[in-house]
Amino acid sequence: MKVADRPHSSVPAHSPAKRGRRQGPTRTREAVLDAARRCFGKLGYEKATLRRIAAAAGVDPALVLQFFTSKEQLFRTAVRLPQAPSTLQVAGLTDTSRDLGSRVLHAYLHLWESPDAGDTLTALLVSAGTRPDALQAIRHHLRDYTIQPVAAEIGLDAQQTRIALTTSQLVGIAYVRYVMRTGPLAEASVDHLVELIAPIINHYLTGDMSGQDVPAMNPAYNEKSVGS
Amino acid sequence: MKVADRPHSSVPAHSPAKRGRRQGPTRTREAVLDAARRCFGKLGYEKATLRRIAAAAGVDPALVLQFFTSKEQLFRTAVRLPQAPSTLQVAGLTDTSRDLGSRVLHAYLHLWESPDAGDTLTALLVSAGTRPDALQAIRHHLRDYTIQPVAAEIGLDAQQTRIALTTSQLVGIAYVRYVMRTGPLAEASVDHLVELIAPIINHYLTGDMSGQDVPAMNPAYNEKSVGS
Known part of the structure; x- marks a missing residue:
């Protein structure tokens, strides 16, 4: 699915929670959390005011405070990730018919593509540079749901370095695709991304960490002498 | 150099511009810009108030406004990158004794390691998720100083995809090393990173974009059957 087509790619002007017709508190609470995830992901923590989040959810700002006490608390609740990885993700990670890299990337991208987790993760990635709690949350997420399930499989040297390098590429794809939202990586299908990365x-x-096993030279590529 | 050792890794409590002893306007202006880059990179645009930036530069907030009119304008000026790539960068990119990947990565990392550009780029990366001008600036930076100098050398298929994939890995390293600042990638030397990435x-x-030329299997790695 193209990112631009995703229903949460912008903060909607209207909301599923119509004024005048009262919803149950659980549905209203969920509507506020959904709006909060979209706003935090799009605007960042500071600019996503309670007023804006309330407007996006179609409720009164006072009601948001009544549910969540403070913006700080709302942020913490909104970006709390599910405690257990989804069935889809587990299925992806245990599909032994594919190589480890494909399984990791498939599970990771499917999680980002799911509307709930995707909004949450984007909000965390956008806020991680300035909010230690967001940084902590995305780090834990990567560790618990992406790295730990595969770490047991890597009985090799330099495990920490392998995990860090993997993280750098995974964070990089997410940043280009879901935050920057530009270029071929934003438009590609998940399957195509898995194929490429x-x-x-x-x-x-x-x-092989010495890089000796990556013969990157395409026969069609003729390196020019730039200096001459 | 370890990131933690970098002088700009936290916003300093004191400042080189001592109160009481007046500096020339040019030096004061530079001190404000330096403080602004550090504050925007560490706190993000919203939290980096004029008051905090002024305190970090050891000047009166009124003086900051006098120089830069508004916080918006200060941000734009502080994160303006040098118009021409540094000699170091050009030297790295034209060193034909090394492969293209090494040259690109070396030039890129050396720019991030330089105190001025590094602070600016970190500020941009932290703000790019929520500020279109920061997103635009870091995109232009990547294009003009990292991608364009090498694009002419890639006379291959799927050039846009190649550039996007390269960008995702470059952005990912910068994010893990300079924003998240954790793990082996934050502590590694530039030379070691170049070797790895x-x-x-x-x-x-x-x-080969079909991935057929990346025989990632280390002989020491024995894939376990996760399901059984």
Whole structure:
């Protein structure tokens, strides 16, 4: 699915919670959390005011405070990730018919593509540079849901370095695709991305760290002498 | 150099511009810009108030406004990158004794390691998720100083995709090393990072896009059957 087509790619002017017709408190609470995730992801923590979040959810700002006490608390609740990885993700990670890199990348991208987790993760990535709690949350997320399930499989040297390199590529794709939202990586299908990037994740996780096993030269590529 | 050792890794409590002893306007202006870059990079645009920036520069907030009119304008001026790439960068990019991936990564990391550009780029990366001008600036920076100098060398298929993949890995390293500042990638030397990641950049720029040329399997790695 194209990112531009995703229903949460902008903060909507209207909301599913119509004024005048009262919803149950649970549905209203969920509507506020959804609006909060979209606003934090699009505007960042500081600019996503309670007033804006309330407007996006179609409720009164006082009601938001009544539910969540403070913006700080709302942020913490909104960006809390599900405690257990989804069935889809587990299915992806345990599908042994594919290499480790494909499985990791597939599970990771499917999580980002799911509307709930995707909004939450984007909000965290956008806020991680300036909010230690967001940084902590996305770090824990990467560790618990992406790295730990595969770490047991890498019985190799330099495990920490392998995990860090994998993280750098995973964070980089998410940043270009879901935050910058530009270029071929924002428009590509998940399957195409897996095809392009899984060999790299696989190399980082299981390859020769001296880089001797990446014969990157395409026969069609003739290096020009830039200096002459 | 370890990131933690970098002088700008936290906003300093004191400032080189001592009160009581007047500096020339040019030096004061530069001190404000330096403080602004550090504050925007550490706190993000919203939290980096004029008051905090002025305190970090050791000047009166009124003086900051006198120089830069508004916080908006200060941000634009502070994160304006040098118009021409540094000699170091050009030297790195034209050193034909090394492969294209090494040259690109070396030039890129050396720019991030330089105190001036590094602070500016970190400020941009932290703000790019929520500020279109920061997003535009870092995109232009990547294009003009990192991608365009090498694009002419890639006379291959899928040039846009190659550039996007390269960007995702470059942005990912910068994010993990300079924003998240954790793990082996934050502590590694530039040379070690080039050693680890250049083969990947080289693959993205010049390799076989079907991934057939990345034999990521280390002989020491024995894939376990997770399901059984």
